[in-house]
Amino acid sequence: MDGEGMPPEIPADVRDEYEELLPGSVDVLPDGELVRQLQRARSEQRPLRVKLGVDPTAPDIHLGHTVVLRKLAQFQAFGHTAVLIIGDYTAKVGDPSGRSKSRPRLSDEEINVNAATYVEQAAKVLDMDKAELVRNGDWLGPLRMNEVLNLTATVTVARMLERDDFSRRYLANEPVSMLEFMYPLLQGYDSVAVRADIELGGTDQKFNLLMGRTIMEAYGLTPQSILTVPLLVGTDGEQKMSKSYGNYIGVSESAEEMFGKVMSIPDSLMVTYWRLLTGAGKLEVQTVERRLAEGGYHPAEAKRDLAERLVTLYHSSGAATAARSHFDRVFKERDRPEIIPEASIPSEVIQNGSVWLPRLLTALGLASSNGEAKRLIEQGGVRLDDAVLQDASAELAAAELAGSVLQVGKRRFLRLI
């Protein structure tokens, strides 16, 4: 994971740069090309154009996206140009990478909304003032049929089927649409359009990134080199972080939420998160790893530190400290949080001055149906002022509920007013 195949001789003038950019990458291809580009940039006194394409397919950026954004920010820090492509057009095609199914195609409105929040959230990691921000609809939209045909002529079906997920689906008798075949071609054309020197992406993008080289060459350009970063495993510890798997931590989530989600990751993921998400140097990560291995650092404590660090990054150190004490209070001491959201009892659930508990829970959004609410109650998951309620048929006097704290599960609290 730390840059295999490091060329034996790194010229002194770019060594620092190279040794900072390489860690945290998986593939840097072709061999030695990055070093040559860094040197060329230096001798020609021009920054490298470093491309990153993101498709606004979901409204939020999560920590998984930040891995590659951080890498891009590193290039920025060395004076190179970050070219951030919002794939408004490709979002409509839907990248099938790593998926067993084709994605649903999005509407223009969804894409625009998503694109706006993406840029806003990417700014938490990237210096957007220095970045070049473009939308690929600007050049993909106006393409004429004959230009598209020229593009498709650059690649063979056999080459397409080299892509792992295409061939897997093909062999499993699952559909692969022609539209999906277009995706790598369009992404490659983006590289032509922005004259990319380097393209970054997750490891699942390797094929697409390499396709960019083929296509740039076909268009008479110097092919980009590529750098891939690891895919971040989500909070479930199993699958890559993704909104659709529900295992993500969004960069715009509240400090408390973020802290809690980090605490819920499996221990085995801690060091990886430390390495990929915090910006901590190699040495620091190694120290954490060693202390954990030696047993002098309790994993729960290490995870708190990790959570605090991440919250600091996306909120502030004050918010992080507060989130930490909130966490300890609620989950370690099993106490109530200091700040509990308030809600009034909806009038429609009150009948003759009393409320049927399941209906109350549903009305307040603490359960999705009366049936689920009953289940929660019967299983001892509902408390009123710290007392477990187990009678799902209970009728409570509405007047007496005011001021009480309703708790569902371990973490959902609501004060009734």
Add this chain to the structure above:
RNA sequence: GGGGGGGUGCCCGAGUGGCCAAAGGGAGCAGACUGUAAAUCUGUCGGCGCAGCCUACGGAGGUUCAAAUCCUCCCCCCCCCA
């Protein structure tokens, strides 16, 4: 264009006329244990104030006392041949 296979709950998948709100697994949710970790165990897992009713097995009709299961038409996916 011809022939064959298939579409089941969030996902995988069993089920070929009643015992089917549909086996089993996974995910989720709640509980126990704990460090909101892992592993494990228990319960639950369409809706309805629920011994009943409603909605559901790609869609629409039909046969039947009774259909996820049988028939007709349609839609979608895959394979083989052309």
